[in-house]
Amino acid sequence: MAVFTEVGRDEAADLMQRLGLGEVVDLRGILGGIENTNYFVTTERDGERREWVLTLFERLTHAQLPFYLYLMQHLAARGIPVPDPQADAHGEILHTVRGKPAAVVNRLPGASVLDPTPAHCRQLGALLARMHLAGQDYEREQPNLRGLAWWNETVPVILPHLEPAQAALLTAELAYQNHVAATPAYQGLPRGPVHADLFRDNALFEDDRLSGVFDFYFAGCDTWLFDLAVCLNDWCIDLTSGAADPARTQALLEAYESVRPLTAAERALLPAMRRAGALRFWISRLWDWYLPRPAAALQPHDPTHFERVLRARLAEC
Numbered sequence: 121m122a123v124f125t126e127v128g129r130d131e132a133a134d135l136m137q138r139l140g141l142g143e144v145v146d147l148r149g150i151l152g153g154i155e156n157t158n159y160f161v162t163t164e165r166d167g168e169r170r171e172w173v174l175t176l177f178e179r180l181t182h183a184q185l186p187f188y189l190y191l192m193q194h195l196a197a198r199g200i201p202v203p204d205p206q207a208d209a210h211g212e213i214l215h216t217v218r219g220k221p222a223a224v225v226n227r228l229p230g231a232s233v234l235d236p237t238p239a240h241c242r243q244l245g246a247l248l249a250r251m252h253l254a255g256q257d258y259e260r261e262q263p264n265l266r267g268l269a270w271w272n273e274t275v276p277v278i279l280p281h282l283e284p285a286q287a288a289l290l291t292a293e294l295a296y297q298n299h300v301a302a303t304p305a306y307q308g309l310p311r312g313p314v315h316a317d318l319f320r321d322n323a324l325f326e327d328d329r330l331s332g333v334f335d336f337y338f339a340g341c342d343t344w345l346f347d348l349a350v351c352l353n354d355w356c357i358d359l360t361s362g363a364a365d366p367a368r369t370q371a372l373l374e375a376y377e378s379v380r381p382l383t384a385a386e387r388a389l390l391p392a393m394r395r396a397g398a399l400r401f402w403i404s405r406l407w408d409w410y411l412p413r414p415a416a417a418l419q420p421h422d423p424t425h426f427e428r429v430l431r432a433r434l435a436e437c
Contacts, residue, residue, distance in 0.1 A: 123149040124178045125157045125218050132174060135217055136163050139206045139224060141172065155179060155337060157220070160227065171227035173203065173334075176220040180337060185221050187262040188336050189213050191255065191313055192225070198254040200247070201332035203228060228332035230324030238371035241355050243330040244323060245375030248315075248351060251333075252344045253380060255313035264316055264340030268301050271403050278403070281410040286427065293399050293430060300392050305385045306343075314347035315339055319354040345386045348376060349393035350400075353429055362398075362425070362432035395433045402426035 133144040142165025150158040150173075157176040162169055177185060189205045193213065196204040203225030205213035215222045233240050263269075275294055279287050300306050315322075317338040324332045356368040376382075382390075405423035 123151075123157050123159075125176050125220055127157070127159060127174070127176065127217060131217055132159065132161055135174070135215060135222070135224065136161060136172070138208050138215075140209070141165065141170070141206065141224070145169065161224070172206070173225050173227050174217070174222065175225070175337075176217055176222045177337070178220065180221065182214065182221045184262065184265070185214050185223070187260045188339055189223055190260055191258055191339055192336050194258050195251060195254055200251050200254050201228065201330070202251075202336065203332070203334050225334075228324050228334060230326035230331035232321045232323060233325050234320055236320055236355055236368065238367045239328070240325065240330070241368045241372040242375040243325075244318075244351060244355055245372035246379050247330055247333065248318065248348065249376045249379030251315070252312060252347070258313050262340050264314070264338075264342040264346075266316065266338055266400060266404060267340065267342060268297060271297070271400065274403055274407055278406045278410055281406070289427070289430070290399075290402070293395065293434075297392075297396050297399060300389070300396070306389060306392075309343040309345055309385060309389065310383065311343045312341060313339060314342045314344060316342060316347060316350060318347070318351050343393070344380075345382075345389060345393045346396060348373075349390065349397040353394055353397045353401075353433075357429065357432070359425070362428035362430075364432070364436065391433070391437055395430060395437075398426050398430035398433050402430055 127147070129144060129147050132147050136142065136144055142163035144161060145164050146162035148160050150160060156178050159174040161172045161174050163172065180188070192202050193205055195202045206224045206226070207213045208215070213223060215224070271294055275290060279290065282290065315333065315336060317335060318333060322333060322335045323330060324334070352369060352372060356365050356372055357363060358365060402423060405421050405426055408421070409423045
């Protein structure tokens, strides 16, 4: 999250009134992240105060956004603890602020756990499987916009910024992932809507109970295995070295499979998908690092972290 577009209190108040959410009593920008403008908004209505998140979308278009917003609405209606987009009197959940597409969702309770234990990973694994199953009947289709096609487009742009050893690793892994994606085993993997960015800072815990997951704006239709691999690469590693933590890995996988058992093909391709997850975020962090956008509050992530994660995944193969 970051602040690219400044939103005045009057503009926020106008939107919240149109949504019937009450009077704005506080508005503050959210630091962190790199994609959208985000604010916490506190409103008061009939003596009750509530917290919301106002997001202005800086890259996603009005045409792309319904997939994400209605996916959250779909999952929330099925009992998955995710932000629920707020509608105006006409039932619209996609709005416009400062000329940008915007949405308002309820702020979920709890805080992120940045040093998760196996118990935290177990809860996350079970919820991820429930989320995959709950999305099976979601009717809207949209590809993962940060998937293989985007990797192939983006790597040539960032290669000139890299050291020779980094460039060699990046091009070799991209070639490997193109090969995997062309195999019948990969093409037959179970798939559907995925979060695709469910890092530990995109989940909330209250009294050590998983209270919600958020930031669905990298979601898309992809293999469920890729979504699982992304989680394993963040929740179940040593952040310094990128090495897998066996206890957390086992806890997350066992919990996921207690809800949705993996197929034989998924088990066989999990190492490749863990490499794919590391590659995806190495590419995006390199892109944000070397080709940043101006923002009032912007903190790009260090791309070398996912270079280490990828090298650790390769060492395990």
